[in-house]
Amino acid sequence: MYAQLVETGVKRIKDLSEMSDQERAFQEKIDSEIKIEAKNWMPDAYRQTLIRQISQHAHSEIVGMLPEGNWVTRAPSLKRKLQLMAKIQDEAGHGLYLYSAMETLGADRDEEIAKLHSGKAKYSSIFNYPTLNWADMGAVGWLVDGAAIVNQVVLQRTSYGPYSRAMVRICKEESFHQRQGYEILLTMMRHGNQAQKDMVQDAINRLWWPSLMMFGPSDEHSPNSAQSMAWKIKRQSNDELRQRFIDQTIPQLELLGCTCPDPDLKWNAERGHYDFGEIQWSEFYEVLKGNGPCNQERVATRRKAIEDGAWVREAAVAHARKKHNKNAA
Amino acid sequence: MNNNTDLIEYLLRLGDSALIQGQRLCQWCGKAPALEEELALMNVGLDLVGQARNWLEYAAELLNDGRDADHLAFRRDERAYRNLLLVEQPNGDYAVTLLKQFLYDAWHLQVLSGLSQSSDERIAGIAAKAVKEVTYHLRRSGEWVERLGDGTEESHQRMLAAIPEVWRFTVELTSADDNEQRLCDAGIIPDAAQVAAAWQAKVNEIFASATLPVPAAPSYFYLNARKGLHTEHLGILLAEMQSLPRAYPDATW
Numbered sequence: 001m002y003a004q005l006v007e008t009g010v011k012r013i014k015d016l017s018e019m020s021d022q023e024r025a026f027q028e029k030i031d032s033e034i035k036i037e038a039k040n041w042m043p044d045a046y047r048q049t050l051i052r053q054i055s056q057h058a059h060s061e062i063v064g065m066l067p068e069g070n071w072v073t074r075a076p077s078l079k080r081k082l083q084l085m086a087k088i089q090d091e092a093g094h095g096l097y098l099y100s101a102m103e104t105l106g107a108d109r110d111e112e113i114a115k116l117h118s119g120k121a122k123y124s125s126i127f128n129y130p131t132l133n134w135a136d137m138g139a140v141g142w143l144v145d146g147a148a149i150v151n152q153v154v155l156q157r158t159s160y161g162p163y164s165r166a167m168v169r170i171c172k173e174e175s176f177h178q179r180q181g182y183e184i185l186l187t188m189m190r191h192g193n194q195a196q197k198d199m200v201q202d203a204i205n206r207l208w209w210p211s212l213m214m215f216g217p218s219d220e221h222s223p224n225s226a227q228s229m230a231w232k233i234k235r236q237s238n239d240e241l242r243q244r245f246i247d248q249t250i251p252q253l254e255l256l257g258c259t260c261p262d263p264d265l266k267w268n269a270e271r272g273h274y275d276f277g278e279i280q281w282s283e284f285y286e287v288l289k290g291n292g293p294c295n296q297e298r299v300a301t302r303r304k305a306i307e308d309g310a311w312v313r314e315a316a317v318a319h320a321r322k323k324h325n326k327n328a329a
Numbered sequence: 330m331n332n333n334t335d336l337i338e339y340l341l342r343l344g345d346s347a348l349i350q351g352q353r354l355c356q357w358c359g360k361a362p363a364l365e366e367e368l369a370l371m372n373v374g375l376d377l378v379g380q381a382r383n384w385l386e387y388a389a390e391l392l393n394d395g396r397d398a399d400h401l402a403f404r405r406d407e408r409a410y411r412n413l414l415l416v417e418q419p420n421g422d423y424a425v426t427l428l429k430q431f432l433y434d435a436w437h438l439q440v441l442s443g444l445s446q447s448s449d450e451r452i453a454g455i456a457a458k459a460v461k462e463v464t465y466h467l468r469r470s471g472e473w474v475e476r477l478g479d480g481t482e483e484s485h486q487r488m489l490a491a492i493p494e495v496w497r498f499t500v501e502l503t504s505a506d507d508n509e510q511r512l513c514d515a516g517i518i519p520d521a522a523q524v525a526a527a528w529q530a531k532v533n534e535i536f537a538s539a540t541l542p543v544p545a546a547p548s549y550f551y552l553n554a555r556k557g558l559h560t561e562h563l564g565i566l567l568a569e570m571q572s573l574p575r576a577y578p579d580a581t582w
Contacts, residue, residue, distance in 0.1 A: 062364065069358030076573035076582040077399045078348075078382045081355075082375060088358055089371035095364055134573055134582070184582075191581040301359060309362020311487070312423045315480025322479060 004124060004216040005288060006053040008227040009045050030232050035161035038104040046231055049224075050160055051105050052121075053233065055112040058098035059123035061091045063116075063298050067131040067140065076134060083180050084137060090173045097169060101162040117303040119290055126210050128292030135188060135196070135203035141181015143204075143211040143249070149174050150245045151215065159232035182252065189256050204253070205261045212276075213284045215242040221281075246274050333391045335508040336449070338411065339518060340391070341401070342555065343440075344384030345412035348402060349563070350433060351377035352570055353420055362423055369469060373430070376462040383455045403574035407564045408557040415498040417554075417563045424477055424487040429495050431470035435531040436502040436524065438463045443519020452517065471535045478539025488541055497547040502528055506555050 016024050022041055029036065036042055065088050072088060075081035099109045115121035126144050131137070152174065155167045185203075188196040216222060216238040228234040246265075253260055264277035286292065354374030361367045385398035396404075416433055420426045441463055444456035477484040505513065505521030512518040536543045552558045574580070 062359075062367075065367065066359045069355075069360075072355045072358050073352060073569055074572055076403070076577075076580070078378060078385075078402055079399075080582055081351075082378055082382070085351075085355065085371050085375040085378065089368055089375060092364055092367040092371065096368070099364070187581060193577065193580055195577060196580055305360045305362065308360075309366075309423065311481065311483050312362035312366075312477070315477050315484030318484075319476040319480040 004056075004214065005122065005222075006049060006056065006224055006228065008049045008224040010224075010227040013227050013230050027230075030159050030230075033232075035164060036159055037161045045227075046233075047105050049228065049231070050163065050233060051102055051107045051112070053228075054098055054102040054105070054163055055107065055115075056122050056124075058095050058102060059113075059116045059121060060127065061095035061098060063123045063127045063302060064144075065091050066298055066301055067127055067129070067294075068137065070131045071134060071137050074134070075137070080137075080184070087141070087177045087180070090177065094166075094170050094173070097166045101160075101166045104162045105160075113306065117299060117306065119299060122288060123298075124214060125284065125287040125292065126207075126214050127298060128287050128294045129207065129210050130294050132206070133199045133203060135185060135199035136207065138181045138184030138188065138200070139203035139207045141177050142185060142252070143181075143207050144214070145174055145178040145181060146249060147211045147214040147245050149178060150241050150248075154235045154241065157232075157235050185256055185258075189258070200256065201258050204258050208261050209279060209283075210287075212242055212246070212279055213287075215239075215245065217281070217284070218279075243273055246276055250274055335511050336517065337388050337391050338508050338555075339512055340384045340388035341411040342413075344381045344388060344398075344401070345410050346416050346433070346437075347377040347384065348381035349410075349412040349566065350416040350430075351375075351381060352566060353416065353418075353426075353429075356420055357426070373466050373469070376459075376466065380455070380459045380462070383459075387451055387455070399574070403571045404578075407559050407567055410554075410557060410559065410563060410567070412554060412559075412563075413498070413501050414552060414554045414560055415495060415501065417560060417566060418495055418498065419562055421491065421494060422487060424484070424491040425494055427470055427473040427477065428488065428491045430466070431474045431535065432495065432499055432502070432532070434463060434467035434470045435535075436499075436528045438467050439524045439527045439531075440519060443524065447518065448516040467531075471531075474535050474541075475539045478536070478541045485540065488539065492541065492544060496544050497550060500547040500549060501554060503546070508555075 014023070016027060019027060023043055026036075026040075026042060026046075029040075036046075068084060068088055068091075072081065072084050075084050099112075102112065103109060112121060116123065126147075131140065149171060152167050152171050156164055156171060158164045158167065185200050188200050192200075219225065219237045219239045222238055225234060225237060229237070250260065250265070262277045264275065266275055268275045287295065290296075351374040354370045354377070357367075357370045359367070361370055381402070382398055385401045389397050389401055392401075413433070415429060418425075418429060420429075438460065441456045441460045444452050445460055447453040447456065474488070478488045479485070503521070503525035509518060509521060513520050533543055552560060573582070
């Protein structure tokens with residue numbers, strides 16, 4: 001999930017009898033699956049929650065370019081280089097869609113980006129882990145994009161129209177990248193030498209748990225989920241989505257011939273699901289607070305890009321004004 | 330001696346230039362001045378690396394010595410690389426990056442337009458596709474040279490500072506060596522003098538609207554990428570780009 005922990009600012013969910021007429025009409029619309037559009041009335045907390053969630057999502061696409069940018073100059077073949085460049089280009093595009101969707105709620109892109117750069121706004125914790133070998137490019141595609149898709153497929157039905165439509169477009173491109181990522185790993189496992197196979201297992205060992213953390217805290221520690229679910233911003237709980245991801249990913253892991261770095265993982269025939277070990281939640285909260293392995297570098301890189309580029313953007317504005325004046329004259 | 334020596338040399342020049350320019354654009358990933366630019370830089374880079382692959386595949390077929398396009402890209406040393414000196418120059422600030430891109434695009438479009446009429450059908454086919462992409466590249470980089478040249482005082486100064494950093498390397502864009510002259514005589518590649526004239530006209534046009542002075546033509550200065558005589562920047566760029574295939578020469582990726 002690209003937006004893991006979104007505050008709703010709501011302590012207790014109101015029932016219909018406690019709501020004003022406006023609020024009740026809104027909730028009834030949600031309950032009958034009618035999409036909310038930009039010009040419709042919406043509770044302020046709904047608006048603010050969506051701004052937080054969509055901006056987190058957008059920031060994740062942008063910060064998510066950096067771990068891959070780390071390897072785009074070192075991709076080992078022309079085909080892999082082209083794939084990675086196409087993927088990074090798509091991610092920038094996803095960021096643009098999402099900032100646009102966010103702006104329909106009255107938020108300002110530059111203001112939200114400034115929050116990212118000051119450390120106030122979050123992005124997905126996964127991008128705070130370093131990419132240390134080429135197999136990470138495969139594992140990021142397969143596991144990280146895979147986890148994102150499980151979440152985003154559900155978000156196609158989210159109650160806010162512009163967000164839901166952005167998700168439909170993004171999911172199409174994302175699933176393509178996920179298959180490519182898996183194919184990178186499959187090639188290394190089936191046709192690679194021992195060093196390459198070791199890279200694949202190493203990448204999985206490092207990225208497995210952080211990928212599971214992408215779905216956010218467990219349901220019992222997810223105080224904002226109930227309101228998000230009532231508003232149908234969220235459609236399924238963190239733990240449900242995490243379980244779905246594990247269930248669909250383990251057979252793929254087996255097909256690779258790799259192992260899962262979780263000694264407690266085993267099929268539970270009774271439940272019809274995989275049981276799995278406890279996530280290191282202290283690590284999750286530390287990374288989210290800014291104390292992960294790459295948090296400082298990621299934010300510093302983005303801040304520097306925008307600061308160093310200020311003169312370019314100013315020049316573009318100045319030139320547009322000159323041209324406009326010339327045309328008007 | 331292979332009969333196709335001239336052609337192979339020329340295909341390497343085209344392919345290497347596109348690849349190295351693409352590699353420089355990759356170095357901007359995540360660091361561009363705006364999100365729209367991230368998208369554009371990766372888009373242009375993707376086109377160029379794709380073109381490089383087409384040229385290098387053809388070169389590999391003609392070489393017919395067991396090497397494929399990847400081998401040519403990732404296993405040749407800098408002395409065997411044939412890219413223009415212009416494209417191997419460091420990215421510098423955005424003014425340097427865009428000026429480099431513009432000077433290359435303006436040349437590239439002329440060359441590809443000529444090549445799309447080549448008597449070699451394979452070349453004509455690759456060039457016809459590439460022309461569409463590079464038309465877009467040139468429109469974009471030309472517009473940026475105008476924006477920065479005729480933007481703010483600071484952007485104007487930065488463009489003025491960028492010109493001497495890259496201008497001397499344009500000497501390679503406006504001349505031909507014996508290999509190229511023979512290919513031109515055979516109707517395979519366009520005439521260098523015509524390319525040079527059209528390139529100069531485009532530079533004059535864009536520099537004028539960017540309120541930038543057009544420098545005098547640069548003089549020969551002893552380096553020559555056609556002979557693999559590069560600046561010191563290429564070796565480091567290749568060390569990074571080639572590190573994995575060099576470390577694991579038997580690997581399939």
